[in-house]
Structure formats: structure tokens, C-alpha cells
Amino acid sequence: MTTMPTPLPQTAAQGGLGLILALGATQVAGYGTLYYAFAVLAPEITKSFGWAPEWTYGAFAAGLLAGGLAAPFSGQLIDRFGTRAMMSLGSVLAAAALYGLSQARDPVSFYAAMIAVETVGTLVFYDAAFTALTQAHGSSARRAISKLTLIGGFASTLFWPLTTALLAHHDWRSIYQFYAIGYLVLCLPLHALLLPARGGKAAAVMAPRPEGDAHAYLLGRDRMRAFLLLALAFSLQGFVVSAMSVHLLTMLEGLGLSAALAVGIGAMVGPSQVAGRLVEMLFGTELEPTTTAWVSATLMPLGFALLLVSGTTATLAGLFAIAYGVSMGLSSIVRGTVPLRLFGPAGYGAMLGKLSAPGLAIRAAAPVAFAVMVERAGLLPSTILLIVLSGAAALSLFLLSRLAAALPAPK
Template identity: 75%
Template structure:
């Protein structure tokens, strides 16, 4: 039986800006190739196979579902074996999955490749990267997480236009092959050479407290369970909204009367807005509790949708929607890493992130297909109202969490 890598108690000397930059590059490439490219390539995939769009998005949904099931196991493996080993393995498997997707010849091979892609993504995207920073910095990883998400916010901004440009010169299969090779050549050396060799003592082994508050001020017992439920609800509902919008944002904006060119312009504003939100948090949020950042970011999302719905097709309100939504997304990525660290501590951090991802797996997986059907059958207004309601409930859950954490703190 392999012994867990708990031996390195001192931080790796590369655990500063070099580690953040390395992870930032691999997160931009990973999210771009494994996630954002699909939004651009999905219509071409549908046309290539000659089936209804539901089959294309159904494969994506099934992959997300499988990835959700795999997330807790991926988190435990990262806790046990360390991020250097598991993220290196993950990027090799992700590249192979991209190549397999490019070679899919029918429904079964397409669905198998999409499932494999989303399962191995759990070893290389944000949850794994946040764990790498926590293994390097322990309970002081908040600022490093903020810096990482600041870089990662450029993924959609870079890969949507890049994929669109490549599509003018090559088909979707060739593009996925380019991304498979590029991701492997870029990510594998960075993961294999620069990530922490093992675990800090802080991340080595989760404690089993029975009191309301564990040693170090972290939640335990009933307080821990309530916080977990509120976080899981918020992350799941926001996950539905973000998953749906990652595929259907341009269609939604065009449904409100904007031209394709304007819709792309507003969609392109989301990426810089994410980066702006993360930059503000990094510069000015050091003394703000992560749970406060959580409910503020949560509140911005429904506010943005309300501006879009009641803006009457006005470009200014659509622009404000893109900004509010983007800032909310940017902050929520930080929240996903920092709030569990604040409330539950660095012990067993990877497994905790995996468990938080699992409850909403079906919700997030169903979002692209469900929202497509919703827009077609129920109409634009009803679909937008669902986005307002779900993001509003998520914001309320985060507000309740912040109030409870303040009271218990």
C-alpha cells in the first residue's frame, strides 16, 4: 500500500509567485481547451454528426455529471498523493481525452470521450489548483488563491476568440487535436517541475472534532454541517446558472434583441469584469472575511440578471449586466477556494472541495441542456426568471452563512 505523502512540512521554495504563475498558465490553458472551447465548437460538432443539438449538449451534460461523481475521489487522491503527481497525471489524461474526442465517430465514442474529459478535468482545474496552493501555504493560502483566479479569468477572453479564429481555418476535430498537444506540452512540464512535492503538515490529515468550533477556530459538529449545506446549496445553484450561461449567454442576449455582434461584445466584457473583481478583492479584500466576499459576490449575480430583464433591450443595461455578472463570477471563483479554507481549515482540503462539488452535480450537469429546452419551450422571460430565482436563492444562502459565521466567530 502506498504511503500518503505527508512528509514535507516546510513550504516548497517555489511556493511564491512562481507557483502562482505556473498554475495560472495551466488554468487558462485548461479551462480554455477543456471547457470554453466547447461553447464555440458545439454547433460545428452538431453539424458534423448530423444529429439534433440536444445530443451534443447531452454529452457535455453527461460528462459534467460524471465529473461531479468523480470530484470527491479526485480530492482524496490529491490529498493523499499530492498535487504534483496527480495534476501531472491529470494533464496527460486530459490531453488524451481531447484527442479521443477529436476522433469520435458516433454517439457512443463521443459520449465516452466527453465523460472521460470531464472526469479527468477534476484533477487539473481550480479545485486541484486551490489544493496545490493550500498544500504550499496552509491556512495562509487566501492571497495566493486570489492571485491565481486573477490570472485564470483570462481563459474565456483568450479562448473564445482564439477558437473562433481557428475555426475559420480548421474543423473542430483539428482544433481539439491542436489543443490536446498544446495543453500537454505546456501543462505537463509546469505541473511536474513546479508544483509542491508533498503536503504540508497543515494539509496532511483532517481532524475529527466534536465541539462547535475545532482547534484553530474552524467549524465543527452541527455548525460545520450547517455551513456545508449552505455552501453546497449556493455553489450548486450558482453552478447551474454559470453552466447554462457558459453555453447559452450569446443566445440569451440575442433573445433580448441584441445583434450577434453586440451579443459577442457584451459576452467579451464578462472576462475582463471577472479579472477586475478579482483584482479589487486581491488589493482591498485582505481584511474582509471570505464569507462577506461570498454574499456580496452572490448578490451581484441576480442583480445583473434583473438589469438585463428589465432593461428593455437597452445596451447600457446589458453592459451593466455583463459587468455585474462577470464581477460575481470572478469573486465566486475566489470564494470557492477561500470560504472552505476559512470555515473548515486546510486539513483534508482537497476532499472537502470535492464533497462540496458533489451535491450539485446533477444540477450543473443538466444546466446546458435544460436551459436550451427551457428557452425553446417556456420562452425567454420564463428562462430569465429562473436564472434570477436560482441566483437569488444562492445569494440568500451565502448571506445566511456569513451571518452564522459572524455569530459563531
């Protein structure tokens, strides 16, 4: 009698709706508390410490740098021990890091807490969630990744207004304490109960394998070229997104919009992300992921170009927010689907970590570098820089699509 392998729980083995909804909720909470809240709270943090803004943004940059350094190691741990164990651990550590941030009283403790926040984020952000879906679906995880990012796009839309509203009644320390408790209560049970139990051999056995597996993914020099092009594109886009995550609202105000209007325009980015992801999920699944990558990336420089039109209006700023949001939203899908298409599900978590590592210094320096450039050169040259960088990323992804053209169509 042949003994059948014991399957994973249904939500893990089939990547069911429960798994996607659970991960979606934790991504909204994770990005909202660990990442987006900082953009709203940074001015109050600066005021409470009584130092120059560069010190506050420098701590954020240090955290991003540490997170980039930790990403490959986190990916290896997730591949080895599975997403349930590592994302559950990440939930506890993230809540502790947020609470520690609320208790920081001097530069050393503040920088240490910011580094901790962004480092533990590598265990709970998209790369980890994509790995959970890949451990459940194998090489056919694209649609599940699209559904997940559709939910995750609400993070900034919810947490920028929420944090602004809380700030009207509480100080930044109390808000981070509230977020620490809320994150732990929401995310730990979801990660512990609904995620795949382990990675490694179990995930490899359960993952479907395409026919002609030896020729389904890039090998040799093509694999290395694809890795370099993808890492370059992720790094350049990472600079732009990292800078905008902190400075988008102040940039819009600098262009002449009121603070209230800037917040309204900024809040459009989240729904635009969701709209782009919804269109991709409904109509784009038959496209090559690399085609989606370069087409969507092209929207980003086009959006910034609208801000250079003389006499920026609310309408132009809104069109920018839509183009930027759609591009940014699709880039999250691309981050999960393109590596899976080109390199396969084996060692997927570690591969995502390696792709993050080359541009870690660029992304980490972005908030401070952009702030200094705006102060010394002005908004016009700074916006041109964003156009050049995002345009170069789109070109890299277009060249990548030429390499992917040699691969057989996915099954």
C-alpha cells in the same frame, strides 16, 4: 542535535510567484480547452454529426455529471499523493481526452470522450489548484488563491475569440487536436516541475497552524449546517454558470443583439471577472470571506434583472456582463477561501470534492434544461429562473455568514 525537517522547494513551501504564475497559466489553458471552447464549437459539432442540438449538449451534461461524481475521489487522491503527481497525471489524461474527442465518429465515442474530458478536469481545475496553494500556504492561502483566480479569469476572454478565429480556418476536430498538443506541451512541465511534491503528512507539517486551532473552525452541528448552506449555494450558482457557459451568446442574440455584438458583450465577462478579483485582492483581504461571498453573489441576480428591462440595449447588456462577470469571478475565490476559513486546511482537497458532489446533477442538467426551457417557455421566464436561483444562492451565503460570525478572526 535536533534534526530539522527537510523543507519543500521554495515555490511549494512558500507559494511563491512562480507557483502562482504556473498554476494561472494552466488554469487558463485548462478551462479554455476543456470547458469554454465547447460553447463556440457546439454548433459545428452538431452540424457535423447531423443530429439535434440536444444530443451535443447532452454529452456536455453527461461529462459534467461524471466530473461531479469523480470530484470527491479526485480530492482524496490529491490530498493523499499531492498536487504535483495528480495534476501532472491530469495533464496527460486531459490531452489524451481532448485528442479522443477529436476522433469521435459516433454517439457512443463522442459521449465517452466528453465524459473523459470533464472527469479528468477534476484533476487540473481550480479545486486541484487551490489545494496546491493550500498545501503550500496552509490556512493562510487566501491571498494566493485571489492572485491565482486573477490570472484564471482570462480563460474565456482568450479562448472564445481564439476558438472563433480558428474555426474560420479549421474544423472542430482539428481545433481539439491543436488544443490537446498545446495543453500537454504547456501544462505538463509546469505541473511536474513547480507544484508541491506531495500532500499528506508533509503538507500538514509545513502548513502554518493558527493559535487556538481547536476553536478556529466550525465543529459539530454548525459545521454540518455550513456545509449544507455552502453546497446549496455552490449548486445553485453552478446551475446558472453552467447554463451560461454554453448559452450566454445565444441568449444575448435572442434578446435582439447581433452575433458580433453578442460575442463582444460575452467577451466582457472575462475582464469583469479579473477586475472583481483584482479589487478583492487589493482591498478585500481584510473582509471575512463569507462577507465577500454573499455580497458578490448578490450582483448576479441584479445583473440578470437588467436583461428584463424592456428593449434591451448594448449598454444594458454590457452592464449585465460586468455584474455577472464580477460575481462569477469572485465566486471562484469564494470557492477556495470560504471552505478554508470555515473547515480548515486538513483534508482540504477532499472537502472541495464533497462540496461539489451534492449539486452535480443540477449543474450537469443545466445546459440541456435551460435550452429546453428557452425553446418552450421563452427567454423571459428563463431569465426569471436564473434570477430566482442566483438570488437563493446569495441568501444561502448570507445565512452562512451568520454562522461564521462566531469564529475568531483569522491570524
